[in-house]
Amino acid sequence: MSLSTHLPVLGSIILPNIGGIANGYYFMGEIRQKGNESWYDKLKKPTWTPPKRAFGPVWTALYSGMGFASYLVYRECGGFTLLPLSLYGGQLALNWAWTPIFFGMKDFKLAFIEISVLSGAVIATTIAFFNVDQTAGLLMVPYVAWMGLATALTHYIWKNNPNPNSNPEKDGKEK
Template sequence: MANWTALGSVILPNLGGWANGLYFAGQVRNNKNSWYDDLKKAPWNPPKWVFGPAWTTLYSGMGYASYLVYEECGGFTEEAVLPLTLYGGQLLLNWAWTPIFFGMKDFQLALIEISVLTAASVATTASFFAVNKTAGWLLVPYIAWLSYATSLNYYIWKNNPQVKEIKDGKSS
């Protein structure tokens, strides 16, 4: 018999990721001459196709971790309030990065946002570890990826001074 709570917990974080991916990243993927392709990217920047599978894996892991915390606490109890609120907050921050970077094309604001997201994710991870060690460990790859993604964002912000032209729709 399917555990619908577990399944829903895994699907939920993916929904925002898929929506962002379809709308924003899909625009980049489908336009060979897009502004994103013209950016100076870090030598360690992966191919575009890596992001979809990586984020699906990470979202699924964090979703399952939230389920483990939910179960360990016996649902939305007083004990679950802090870790699940931190989780929800960092998830909203996670979903907000893509529109800032790809929609607004504001690389500096995206860098600030992903830094706040990483801090929120570290707090979430610590709170998950306090409830369920497996849940905490499931978020460790996410923090590692956020650190990596932050370095990519930083490189783009630092090495693409033409942000104003990109934001105004003029790619140089």
């Protein structure tokens, strides 16, 4: 098999990771710092919060799995298919949008709304993938599970932490 035979599968796996890597470097530098506590470290989080060092490897595996699943759907359908791969592209864009909302804007309420929509899009994509290729659907299951955890974590942070960008006096609240 030549390299050109493997390019579609490699591209499908690399593409989702590109957005994750870009978000990681742009928005997560402060979170990865050693020695000083970041604003993320100071948030009230539940006891079941995964350690920070787990997020990179987990997202790399999830992005690679969903990328390979998209390749299987593409291959099974003989090219681009409107519904499954449009859902995939939509959920991928939503996935990449969460990080700037949560870590960039620090808008926990909007991040929760966004991740709730994202979770629905991931479930819809998974169902569409199952309808085309069972293996592709199964590759999405860990992503669905992680999205459940991520959605619950985002909700907890929103409900248990003040918005760092809010002004209590402007909002009519006392300090």
